[in-house]
Structure formats: structure tokens, C-alpha cells
Amino acid sequence: MTIRRVLHIVGKMDRAGAETMLMNLYRHIDHSQIQFDFVTFTNEIGDYDAEITALGGRVIPILAGHSLTRMLKLKKFLKQQPDYQIVHAHMLLNNAFHLLAAKGAGVPHRISHSHSTSNGKTNIIKKIYEQWALITNRTLATKRISCGDHAANYLFGTTKDVWLLPNAVDIQKMISVANQSRHYINQEFGAKRLGDEGLKIIQVGRLNEVKNHQFSLEIAEQLKKRQIDFTLYIVGQGPLEDKLRRQVKEQTLGGNIKFLGMRTDITELMASADYMIMPSLHEGFPVVLVESQTVGLMALVSDQVSPEVDLGLGLVCFLPIQSANVWVDSLLSFQPPISNEAEIMNALNVHGFSAATNSQKLTQMYLNMR
Known part of the structure; x- marks a missing residue:
């Protein structure tokens, strides 16, 4: 069986909430069927980088000082790596740039994953950006995932057609x-x-x-x-x-x-x-x-x-x-x-917080993406 490699988009694989959740799933997932790779936007070593490598994954830094430049570099990378048929983005509003890059590179399965209930921004420029990013997320994601109802309502405006994947632990x-x-x-x-x-x-x-x-x-x-x-x-x-x-x-x-x-x-x-x-x-x-x-x-x-x-x-x-x-x-x-x-x-x-159970569900979701 060919192993499907899923490309996760994160800022850096440190011991933070979304990253820890990802690792809890990654440790339990069937690596003979699914493998995780991670795009980060730093050349600093993340807390989980060594473990990712030991589990057979890759950490791929894309370095740029601006979101637009990162988007263009990610698009170029995806065009050069057509085996990535699934891109799974975890950076809330910034998912919009990653979905645009994946769409432009012809990636058929684009997952936007909400991990928060607010962007915490208040000035008018950031509010305009927020509205653009929300619309882009909702338009370009072929699959929507959220850690809970409130996070789903924030990023997607609804819980309808959103897969609620609780933040599981071992x-x-x-x-x-x-x-x-x-x-x-x-x-x-x-x-x-x-x-x-x-x-x-x-x-x-x-x-x-x-x-x-x-x-x-x-x-x-x-x-x-x-x-x-x-x-x-x-x-x-x-x-x-x-x-x-x-x-x-x-x-x-x-x-x-x-x-x-x-x-x-x-x-x-x-x-x-x-x-x-x-x-x-x-x-x-x-x-x-x-x-x-x-x-x-x-x-x-x-x-x-x-x-x-x-x-x-x-x-x-x-x-x-x-x-x-x-x-x-x-x-x-x-x-x-x-x-x-x-x-x-x-x-x-x-309440669905078993990492072992959720990793099985996630594996099946990825395998069904054809």
C-alpha cells in the first residue's frame, strides 16, 4: 500500500496547544498508511522536530518575511511536490494564504482547521484583513475541521458541515x-x-x-x-x-x-x-x-x-x-x-478525547480523500 503523505501547515512545532494535539494524533496514527510532514515558517528548531523525524516525518521550513511571500513560496513548493494531495492548515486566519497557495498549485484536498475563538485584533486594518481571511477560508477549504463549536463558528460562521475533532490526549x-x-x-x-x-x-x-x-x-x-x-x-x-x-x-x-x-x-x-x-x-x-x-x-x-x-x-x-x-x-x-x-x-x-480513537477517524478521513 502506498503511504499517503499529508502536509500540515504550522508556524513552528513547539509545545503549544494545536501542535501538542497534532503530536498526540501523529503518535497514534498508522504510519504504514498515513505520514505527516510539516511546513514551518522559521529556521529555528521546534520542540517536536526531533520526534517528528524519528516517526518518519519531515519538517520543511519556508522562510519569508511576509505572508504573501510565504504564500508564493508554498505554492512553488507544492507545484514541485505533486505527491502532496492533502494540505491541512492550522494557522487560523492565515490559513487563507495557505489555501490560496494550495489551490493555485492544484492541490485537490485543502483542510482549514480552527483552533481558536478569536484573532484578538481590534484596529480597522486588521478587522478588514479578518473579514477577507474568513471569507477566503470559507470559500477555498474543501474540508472544515474545528476543535469545538465556538471555534467553528468563529472561522466558518457555522458548525454545519464542520467536523468537530476534539483536542485528544493519550x-x-x-x-x-x-x-x-x-x-x-x-x-x-x-x-x-x-x-x-x-x-x-x-x-x-x-x-x-x-x-x-x-x-x-x-x-x-x-x-x-x-x-x-x-x-x-x-x-x-x-x-x-x-x-x-x-x-x-x-x-x-x-x-x-x-x-x-x-x-x-x-x-x-x-x-x-x-x-x-x-x-x-x-x-x-x-x-x-x-x-x-x-x-x-x-x-x-x-x-x-x-x-x-x-x-x-x-x-x-x-x-x-x-x-x-x-x-x-x-x-x-x-x-x-x-x-x-x-x-x-x-x-x-x-466526549471524544481519546487520541487513539481520533487518530483512527483521521486516518479514515485522509484515506477517503481520493
């Missing part, structure tokens, strides 16, 4: 790792100041404006004012890191906040934390919230995040992002439910 592996990692934070960081009674809070996400770390620091400040013994572990990197570190120093929060950078042990960290916070300005369907519920971690989440993320396990609490004190009150008053492994596995399977 359920059994995560639960197994979590069960062995309940004291991981104390072991990893020594816990010289903190005992088990110290509040351990984790935030996972790129250090950019959308993730609203500024609000997280307000929460930390209020916790300190109330003389609460706590540590906030910030996992991720991004353009705001230097600014956030300066602010932590200025507010003398250094003893309570740890910047952990990019990590490969996020499951272990979540399994041993008391709470996760996600005060994001907007989100699609964050993989990390599926992961947090898989390991039984209580998450306090911005009410700007789609309610679809709540799997009914009592592990997600939506809060407004106007008052840090409201979040502090919740952190100090909530009693997270005792996680039931069978209940968690059932909820994840019922």
Missing part, C-alpha cells in the same frame, strides 16, 4: 504518569520552604498577551497580601517573559513565583499541583484543560473560555477576569472533588 498514559507523580513538585523543587500544606498553583501557556499572565501576577499579589503560603509555577516561554520577570522582581514576588520555561514534564507538574489557573482573554479548546481534567486537577478558568471545555467532572470553575480577589477567594475556598479514574476515562471517551 488518556491511559497520562493517568498512569499522574498516579506516579502526586508529589512530583515537592520532589523536583525540594520543597524546602513549602510543605504539602503550601498552595501549589500552575499556569501553562505561551507568555503572551492572550494568556493574561498580568492577571496571574495580580492573583499572586493578593495571595501574598493575605499571607497565604503559595507558589505559582509558570510554565512556558514567550515575548512577555522579560517584562513579567521584571514585574515579579518589582513586586517582591520572587519567593512565590517560579518561571519554569518549556517543560516535558507537564503531566507530572499538573498531577502534583493543587490548582491550575487560566485567566486567558480568549481560547479555542485548550488541550491543557483536557490534560488537567485527565489527571484530576482543579482548574480556575476565565469565563472568556468556551464552556465546552468542562467535561462534567467538577474540575473546571469559570470566573470573571475583572477581580483578582474573586480568584483568590475561590482558590482558598474550593474543595476539589476526589478524582475517580474510571469516571475520568469514561468522560474523556464519551
Whole structure:
């Protein structure tokens, strides 16, 4: 049987939401039938590049300083590589350029995949671009996929004829790792100041404006004012890191906040934390919230995040992002439910979050594209 190679369009294969979802599927997919390759727009090495190569995939950098130039280079590449009959784009509004390139190169199957509920742009020029990109996505995509209803409505204006593909995880592996990692934070960081009674809070996400770390620091400040013994572990990197570190120093929060950078042990960290916070300005369907519920971690989440993320396990609490004190009150008053492994596995399977199952569905979709 000839292996079908699918070309995924991403910015860079780092440990971010859409990229992690892709890797969860890629690890489970039948590589004797389907192989993934990835176009990136950087010459920097991504977190997942080595694993992609080990799994038989290719990482193909296309370098250009402007979206139009990238589009022309992608079109040229696709014309030179006619074996790519499926292009699967994951960059929200920028999918418009990738679909145009694929259409111009004669690629018959063009997938636009929505991973977010907003582009977060407000000025008039960006609004005009947004409208053009939305129309182009809806016109040129031969297949529409979304992580949830809200993300589908944003990019496609409807959920009709959109395949909802939840952000799946390796359920059994995560639960197994979590069960062995309940004291991981104390072991990893020594816990010289903190005992088990110290509040351990984790935030996972790129250090950019959308993730609203500024609000997280307000929460930390209020916790300190109330003389609460706590540590906030910030996992991720991004353009705001230097600014956030300066602010932590200025507010003398250094003893309570740890910047952990990019990590490969996020499951272990979540399994041993008391709470996760996600005060994001907007989100699609964050993989990390599926992961947090898989390991039984209580998450306090911005009410700007789609309610679809709540799997009914009592592990997600939506809060407004106007008052840090409201979040502090919740952190100090909530009693997270005792996680039931069978209940968690059932909820994840019922809601379609099994990477093994979803990879089978994705394989069949690709094979049916003739």
C-alpha cells in the first residue's frame, strides 16, 4: 500500500496547544498508511522536530518575511511536490494564504482547521484583513475541521458541515504518569520552604498577551497580601517573559513565583499541583484543560473560555477576569472533588478525547480523500 503523505501547515512545532494535539494524533496514527510532514515558517528548531523525524516525518521550513511571500513560496513548493494531495492548515486566519497557495498549485484536498475563538485584533486594518481571511477560508477549504463549536463558528460562521475533532490526549498514559507523580513538585523543587500544606498553583501557556499572565501576577499579589503560603509555577516561554520577570522582581514576588520555561514534564507538574489557573482573554479548546481534567486537577478558568471545555467532572470553575480577589477567594475556598479514574476515562471517551480513537477517524478521513 502506498503511504499517503499529508502536509500540515504550522508556524513552528513547539509545545503549544494545536501542535501538542497534532503530536498526540501523529503518535497514534498508522504510519504504514498515513505520514505527516510539516511546513514551518522559521529556521529555528521546534520542540517536536526531533520526534517528528524519528516517526518518519519531515519538517520543511519556508522562510519569508511576509505572508504573501510565504504564500508564493508554498505554492512553488507544492507545484514541485505533486505527491502532496492533502494540505491541512492550522494557522487560523492565515490559513487563507495557505489555501490560496494550495489551490493555485492544484492541490485537490485543502483542510482549514480552527483552533481558536478569536484573532484578538481590534484596529480597522486588521478587522478588514479578518473579514477577507474568513471569507477566503470559507470559500477555498474543501474540508472544515474545528476543535469545538465556538471555534467553528468563529472561522466558518457555522458548525454545519464542520467536523468537530476534539483536542485528544493519550488518556491511559497520562493517568498512569499522574498516579506516579502526586508529589512530583515537592520532589523536583525540594520543597524546602513549602510543605504539602503550601498552595501549589500552575499556569501553562505561551507568555503572551492572550494568556493574561498580568492577571496571574495580580492573583499572586493578593495571595501574598493575605499571607497565604503559595507558589505559582509558570510554565512556558514567550515575548512577555522579560517584562513579567521584571514585574515579579518589582513586586517582591520572587519567593512565590517560579518561571519554569518549556517543560516535558507537564503531566507530572499538573498531577502534583493543587490548582491550575487560566485567566486567558480568549481560547479555542485548550488541550491543557483536557490534560488537567485527565489527571484530576482543579482548574480556575476565565469565563472568556468556551464552556465546552468542562467535561462534567467538577474540575473546571469559570470566573470573571475583572477581580483578582474573586480568584483568590475561590482558590482558598474550593474543595476539589476526589478524582475517580474510571469516571475520568469514561468522560474523556464519551466526549471524544481519546487520541487513539481520533487518530483512527483521521486516518479514515485522509484515506477517503481520493
